[in-house]
Amino acid sequence: MKEFVQFLRHPSPPPGWLRWTRQLLPPLCWKCGIVLGGKTYLDPASPFLCSNCLLELPWTDPLFHCRQCGSHTAEPDRVACQECMEDDWDLAESRSGFAYNDIIRHWILQLKFFGQEHLSPLLGRLLALSFQNSTWLEKYDSIVPIPLHSSRLRKRGFNQSLLLAYHLRKNLRKNSPEIHPD
Ligand SMILES: [Zn+2]
Ligand SMILES: [Zn+2]
Numbered sequence: 257m258k259e260f261v262q263f264l265r266h267p268s269p270p271p272g273w274l275r276w277t278r279q280l281l282p283p284l285c286w287k288c289g290i291v292l293g294g295k296t297y298l299d300p301a302s303p304f305l306c307s308n309c310l311l312e313l314p315w316t317d318p319l320f321h322c323r324q325c326g327s328h329t330a331e332p333d334r335v336a337c338q339e340c341m342e343d344d345w346d347l348a349e350s351r352s353g354f355a356y357n358d359i360i361r362h363w364i365l366q367l368k369f370f371g372q373e374h375l376s377p378l379l380g381r382l383l384a385l386s387f388q389n390s391t392w393l394e395k396y397d398s399i400v401p402i403p404l405h406s407s408r409l410r411k412r413g414f415n416q417s418l419l420l421a422y423h424l425r426k427n428l429r430k431n432s433p434e435i436h437p438d
Contacts, residue, residue: 285304285305285306285309286304286305286309286378287305287306287309287359288306288308288309290306292305292306304377304378304381304382305378310385313354313358313359313360313382314354314355314357314358314360315353315354315386316328316351316352316353316354316355316386318351318389318390319332319333320332321334321351321352322334322335322336322337322339322340323335323336323349324336324337324340324347324348324349324350325337325339325340325347325350326350326351326352327339328355349392351387351390351392353382353383353385353386353387354382354386363375363378363379364379367379367416367419368412368416371412371413373413373414373419376416376419376420376422376423377423379420379423380419380420380421380422380423380424380425380426380427381423381426381427383420383423383424383427384423384424384426384427384428385427387428393428393432393433394432396433397433397434398433398434398435398436399421399424399425399432399433399434399435399436400421400435400436400437400438401415401417401418401420401421401435401437401438402417403415403417403437403438404416404417404418418435418437421435422435
């Protein structure tokens with residue numbers, strides 16, 4: 257039964273006839289398993305998570321971060337945190353969509369080290385959602401995924417950064433920066 261519920265969960269891509277069966281069934285929230293409002297698994301408008309699970313994610317507050325390194329700050333709107341003020345380094349700006357804890361950490365580890373490639377559409381979409389009210393991406397020309405060493409790429413079978421960039425781009429506005437792999 258547990259396997260069956262897991263199989264129904266979005267966005268686990270079922271193979272062959274399971275995929276066909278899956279189209280007749282409603283998508284379930286990837287985190288808590290309740291039935292989502294979308295029509296079918298293949299409905300591109302279907303969300304991956306129910307609204308409760310979406311709200312519970314550790315979203316970063318864009319006001320409370322260092323603009324240079326992206327770390328959480330106690331005071332709002334800091335151009336640079338204490339560490340960045342003391343260190344002279346070449347990173348102009350950085351952002352993160354979520355705090356690296358709870359379910360986000362679990363999903364990233366599953367994607368990177370346990371071959372759970374199907375998590376990339378979910379994470380890319382969440383990343384795009386976290387940037388939807390911000391214009392900072394507009395000033396950049398390209399999205400460049402971090403390259404993966406060829407030996408690791410052979411072992412893993414995919415570059416998780418490229419997958420995330422692809423699904424991030426897919427959920428951004430049409431005029432968003434293009435992806436330029438290395
Ligand atoms: Zn849920
Ligand atoms: Zn900083």
